[in-house]
Amino acid sequence: MKHKDFDHINCSLAQTLSVIGEHWTLLIIRDVFMGLRRFGELQKDLGIAKNILSERLKRLVAEQILEKEKGESGFYEYRLTEKGLALQPILLACVHWGDNYRPSANGARVVFVDRKDYLPIQAMSVRSHDGRLLNPKDIRAKRGPGFSSDNSDTPLQSWTTAD
Amino acid sequence: MKHKDFDHINCSLAQTLSVIGEHWTLLIIRDVFMGLRRFGELQKDLGIAKNILSERLKRLVAEQILEKEKGESGFYEYRLTEKGLALQPILLACVHWGDNYRPSANGARVVFVDRKDYLPIQAMSVRSHDGRLLNPKDIRAKRGPGFSSDNSDTPLQSWTTAD
Numbered sequence: 455m456k457h458k459d460f461d462h463i464n465c466s467l468a469q470t471l472s473v474i475g476e477h478w479t480l481l482i483i484r485d486v487f488m489g490l491r492r493f494g495e496l497q498k499d500l501g502i503a504k505n506i507l508s509e510r511l512k513r514l515v516a517e518q519i520l521e522k523e524k525g526e527s528g529f530y531e532y533r534l535t536e537k538g539l540a541l542q543p544i545l546l547a548c549v550h551w552g553d554n555y556r557p558s559a560n561g562a563r564v565v566f567v568d569r570k571d572y573l574p575i576q577a578m579s580v581r582s583h584d585g586r587l588l589n590p591k592d593i594r595a596k597r598g599p600g601f602s603s604d605n606s607d608t609p610l611q612s613w614t615t616a617d
Numbered sequence: 618m619k620h621k622d623f624d625h626i627n628c629s630l631a632q633t634l635s636v637i638g639e640h641w642t643l644l645i646i647r648d649v650f651m652g653l654r655r656f657g658e659l660q661k662d663l664g665i666a667k668n669i670l671s672e673r674l675k676r677l678v679a680e681q682i683l684e685k686e687k688g689e690s691g692f693y694e695y696r697l698t699e700k701g702l703a704l705q706p707i708l709l710a711c712v713h714w715g716d717n718y719r720p721s722a723n724g725a726r727v728v729f730v731d732r733k734d735y736l737p738i739q740a741m742s743v744r745s746h747d748g749r750l751l752n753p754k755d756i757r758a759k760r761g762p763g764f765s766s767d768n769s770d771t772p773l774q775s776w777t778t779a780d
Contacts, residue, residue: 459640460644463644464721464726465644465647465715465726465727466711466712466713466714466715466716466719466720466726466727467643467644467647467708467711467712467715468644468715469715469719470711470712470714470715470718470719471643471644471711472719473718473719475638475640475643477622477638480630480634480638481623481626481628481630481631481634484628484630488758534753537718539753539754540714540717540718540753541714542743542753543710543713543714543741543742543743544707544710544711544714544741545630546743547706547707547709547710547741548629548630548633548634548707549629549630549633550629550706551629551633551703551704551706551707552628552629552630552631552632552633553629554703555633555636555700555703556629556632556633556635556636557629557763558627558763558765559763560762560763560765561761561762561763562761562762562763563627563628563629563760563761563763563764563765564628564629564758564759564760564761564764565758565759565760565761566756566757566758566759567756567757567758567759568745568746568749568751568755568756569755569756569757570745570755571745571746572759573745573746574746575743575744575745575746575751575756576743576744576745576746576748578706578710578741578743579706580705580706580709580738580739580741581738581739582731582733582734582736582738582739583731583734583736583737583738583739585739585748586731588731588738590697590702590703590705591702592731592732592733593729593730593731593732593738594729594730594732595651595727595728595729595730596727596728596729596730596735597726597727597728598724598725598726598727598728599723599724599725600720600721600722600723600724600725600726601726601727602721602723602726
């Protein structure tokens, strides 16, 4: 099955893509973040084939990213679990990159603000342990104990140095 | 063509997924971040079919995420452009989610550290304008001028409130 493709790769990025990397999945998750709860609402908003939506939702429930339960209306509703809510930095990092590199000609499409003061949140960025903003070439990768010998060829000394 | 699927959706997430959402693409980008430069190196590391790798690389060059040029060795080499380097927060957000929710039994696979002090970077997280850590339900979405009437049905008042 396609969604198992990256399960064997011992890499946290590949593992994440195994769960959320399928076509449509992040847009479905976006819609649930935005407050859409029902199959029909999601289907209408995304214009996605019912069988694909059904399959994606089933997988997200199986992965405990979404919970499915009958709402007060009698319809089944999907809600994000804690594991699902924890995907927010991924979605926002994608949104901010899209804002910068695939902008709308009319300006920002959506701005995310802090509920407390209604000011825009910071752009998703890489920070040192003490909060300094780090540029892409300021960091490097170090092998941890979970780094298997399977992919020992990967040149971990790098992570954007090279130049 | 499949990669055009989300181009019509006026959403920065969908626009980003139009560029990097294809199967294998983020893993190819990961490998270039890690220092792999040549077609053969990428193909060997990923175990990917040559025609798929070739198509993905062509697209990434067309999108100005990678630059292709002849290296000193005489082989063509791929390097990240500024637009490509700007994908780093997306990759790291995926890595950190995978670290938490799809961990290796043996511990961290890879740890990203600041080159300056070799201490691990912060987990990718959402911050207010003045640097406060925000939880998923602490933010909301506001329409900007680029939000078209096409998707005015999307209930932007939310972004994980609902409960």
